Amino acid sequence: MHPYESAGRTGRAIVVGGSVAGLLAARVLADAFDHVLVLDRDEMPLQAAHRKGVPQSRHAHGLLDKGRAILDELLPGFTADIVARGAVTADTHADVIWYNDGRRMLRAPSDMTALCVSRPTLEAYVRSRVAALPQVEIRAGVAVDGLTVADGRVTGVRTRDEILRADVVVDATGRSNRGPAWLTEHGYAAPPEDTVKAGLVYVTREYRRDPAAQDYAAIVVGHHPANPTSTGTLAAEGDRWIVTLMGVNDDIPPLDGPGFEAYAARLDGPELSRLLATAEPLTEPTRFRIGPSARRRYERCDRLPEGYLALGDSLCCFNPAYGQGMTTAAMAAQWLGQCLRSGRDGLTRRYFAGVTAIVDTPWDITVSGDLRFPHVPGTRTGRVKLLNAYLSKVHVAAQADPFVGQTFLKAVNFLISPQQLMSPRMLWRVWRGRKAQPVAQTAPRDLTPVA
Ligand SMILES: Cc1cc2nc3c(=O)[nH]c(=O)nc-3n(C[C@H](O)[C@H](O)[C@H](O)COP(=O)(O)OP(=O)(O)OC[C@H]3O[C@@H](n4cnc5c(N)ncnc54)[C@H](O)[C@@H]3O)c2cc1C
Structure with missing residues (x-):
C-alpha cells in the first residue's frame, strides 16, 4: 500500500482552486475521501498552456x-516523467551559476537536483496525474462565491448556480484569495495577517537554447541593496531559456527587446549578457508586478468552522524571488495527509497548528532577505541584522569553499534546517573564508542531453 493510502475512504472534500497547491491537496485528500471535487473558475487546458487564473506561469x-522530492513521493515517477517531457535536470551546485550579494559561488558537484521546467508543463503534469485518481473530479469553469456553514462546521461551497455539499473545504485560490472574506460572511473573524512589501517587478522573455552551447542550466543572480537587479534564468523543455529579470519599485526592466537586454547588463556577473548576445528571442517581454508577501495566521484564530482549510498562496504567498511557493504548498499538502491519517476530529485546528511551523522557515527567509532593503517597511530585529551580516560572510566564503556553498544551497532548498548554517564546522569555514576571492572555474561539465 502506498504510504499515503488509508482504508475506508468516506465523504466528500472540495478544493477551491485547481492550480499546483489545490492539486496537491486533492492528491492527499483522495486517500481519505471517496469524492474529491476540485473547482476552478478557469477552463483547464488539456495540454501545458498559460491560463488566465495563473498569470505568473x-x-x-x-x-x-x-x-x-515531495512530488516524487506523492506522484511516484514525477521526476523521470517530467524529464521525459523535456525538462532539464542539473546539479544545483555544479550546473547553476549563482551570485549572492554580488559574489559568484564556486561551482562544485553535489547530491542536489535542480529540475528546470516551465510552470505550465509542471502544472499540466500534476493535473493529469491527480485527475487520473478515481476519487478525484476536476470541474473547470466553476467560480466559488463563498462557503456554506452550519453549527460550526463547513457544509460546502456556494457557486453562482448551486450549493455543493462537502465535509471539508480547502481554499487554494492563490494570492488574491477570498477565504478571509468568506469567513467573515459567517460571523468568523478574518485571520490576522502579516505582510511585507518588497516591490519586485518581474519581466520575462524566452530565448532559444542550444543545449551544447552553455555548460550551465540556470543563472540565478540574487538582488541585494548594492544591486537590486536580479535574474532567474532557467533552461526549460523545448530547448528554451526562460529569462526573468527583476527590478524593484520604479526601476524595472523595459518591455522592449533591446531595453530588456540592456537591463541584463546591470546584473552582477557577465554571464546573462553573454548568453543574450547570441540567443534568438522567441517571445516579447511580459511583466508581472508582485504584490506584498502575505501570511494569514489561521492558527491564531479563536474560532474557525470545522472542516475549513487553506493551502498554498492563499495561506502564505512569498516574495517569489526565493522560489518557495510551490515547495511550501507541497510541504503543507504532505502535512495535511499526515493529519488525515490521524482521523478527522479537530482536523482544522490540528492542520493550522502544524502548518505554521512549516511556513516559518520560508517566511523567515523571505522577510529577513527583504528587510535588507531600506525601502522595505518592517522591524529590523537584532536577530535579522545578525543573520543578514552572517549570510554576507557565507557568500564571500562560498566563492572558494564548496562546503560553504553547498550548505547554503541545502538550507535554501529546505534539505537541512537553517540552524545548520551556524554549525561549528560552518562557522569555522566561513571565518576561514572571510577574505576569499572568486576561484577561476575549470573543467566545465557537458550538459548536452544523451541521445
Ligand atoms: C511572478 C511569480 C513567480 C513565481 N516564481 C516561483 C518560483 O520560482 N518557485 C515557486 O515555487 N513558486 C513561485 N511562485 C509562486 C507560485 O506561482 C505559487 O506558489 C504556486 O502557483 C502555488 O499557488 P496556488 O496553487 O496556491 O495558487 P495559484 O497558482 O495562484 O492558483 C490559484 C487558482 O485558484 C483559481 N481560483 C481563484 N479564485 C477562484 C474562485 N473563486 N473559484 C474557483 N477557482 C478560483 C485560479 O483560477 C487558479 O487556478 C511565483 C509566483 C509569482 C507571482
Whole structure:
C-alpha cells in the first residue's frame, strides 16, 4: 500500500482552486475521501498552456529540491516523467551559476537536483496525474462565491448556480484569495495577517537554447541593496531559456527587446549578457508586478468552522524571488495527509497548528532577505541584522569553499534546517573564508542531453 493510502475512504472534500497547491491537496485528500471535487473558475487546458487564473506561469519558476522530492513521493515517477517531457535536470551546485550579494559561488558537484521546467508543463503534469485518481473530479469553469456553514462546521461551497455539499473545504485560490472574506460572511473573524512589501517587478522573455552551447542550466543572480537587479534564468523543455529579470519599485526592466537586454547588463556577473548576445528571442517581454508577501495566521484564530482549510498562496504567498511557493504548498499538502491519517476530529485546528511551523522557515527567509532593503517597511530585529551580516560572510566564503556553498544551497532548498548554517564546522569555514576571492572555474561539465 502506498504510504499515503488509508482504508475506508468516506465523504466528500472540495478544493477551491485547481492550480499546483489545490492539486496537491486533492492528491492527499483522495486517500481519505471517496469524492474529491476540485473547482476552478478557469477552463483547464488539456495540454501545458498559460491560463488566465495563473498569470505568473509566464515567469521562471524554480522548484526547490525538497519540493521535487515531495512530488516524487506523492506522484511516484514525477521526476523521470517530467524529464521525459523535456525538462532539464542539473546539479544545483555544479550546473547553476549563482551570485549572492554580488559574489559568484564556486561551482562544485553535489547530491542536489535542480529540475528546470516551465510552470505550465509542471502544472499540466500534476493535473493529469491527480485527475487520473478515481476519487478525484476536476470541474473547470466553476467560480466559488463563498462557503456554506452550519453549527460550526463547513457544509460546502456556494457557486453562482448551486450549493455543493462537502465535509471539508480547502481554499487554494492563490494570492488574491477570498477565504478571509468568506469567513467573515459567517460571523468568523478574518485571520490576522502579516505582510511585507518588497516591490519586485518581474519581466520575462524566452530565448532559444542550444543545449551544447552553455555548460550551465540556470543563472540565478540574487538582488541585494548594492544591486537590486536580479535574474532567474532557467533552461526549460523545448530547448528554451526562460529569462526573468527583476527590478524593484520604479526601476524595472523595459518591455522592449533591446531595453530588456540592456537591463541584463546591470546584473552582477557577465554571464546573462553573454548568453543574450547570441540567443534568438522567441517571445516579447511580459511583466508581472508582485504584490506584498502575505501570511494569514489561521492558527491564531479563536474560532474557525470545522472542516475549513487553506493551502498554498492563499495561506502564505512569498516574495517569489526565493522560489518557495510551490515547495511550501507541497510541504503543507504532505502535512495535511499526515493529519488525515490521524482521523478527522479537530482536523482544522490540528492542520493550522502544524502548518505554521512549516511556513516559518520560508517566511523567515523571505522577510529577513527583504528587510535588507531600506525601502522595505518592517522591524529590523537584532536577530535579522545578525543573520543578514552572517549570510554576507557565507557568500564571500562560498566563492572558494564548496562546503560553504553547498550548505547554503541545502538550507535554501529546505534539505537541512537553517540552524545548520551556524554549525561549528560552518562557522569555522566561513571565518576561514572571510577574505576569499572568486576561484577561476575549470573543467566545465557537458550538459548536452544523451541521445
Ligand atoms: C511572478 C511569480 C513567480 C513565481 N516564481 C516561483 C518560483 O520560482 N518557485 C515557486 O515555487 N513558486 C513561485 N511562485 C509562486 C507560485 O506561482 C505559487 O506558489 C504556486 O502557483 C502555488 O499557488 P496556488 O496553487 O496556491 O495558487 P495559484 O497558482 O495562484 O492558483 C490559484 C487558482 O485558484 C483559481 N481560483 C481563484 N479564485 C477562484 C474562485 N473563486 N473559484 C474557483 N477557482 C478560483 C485560479 O483560477 C487558479 O487556478 C511565483 C509566483 C509569482 C507571482
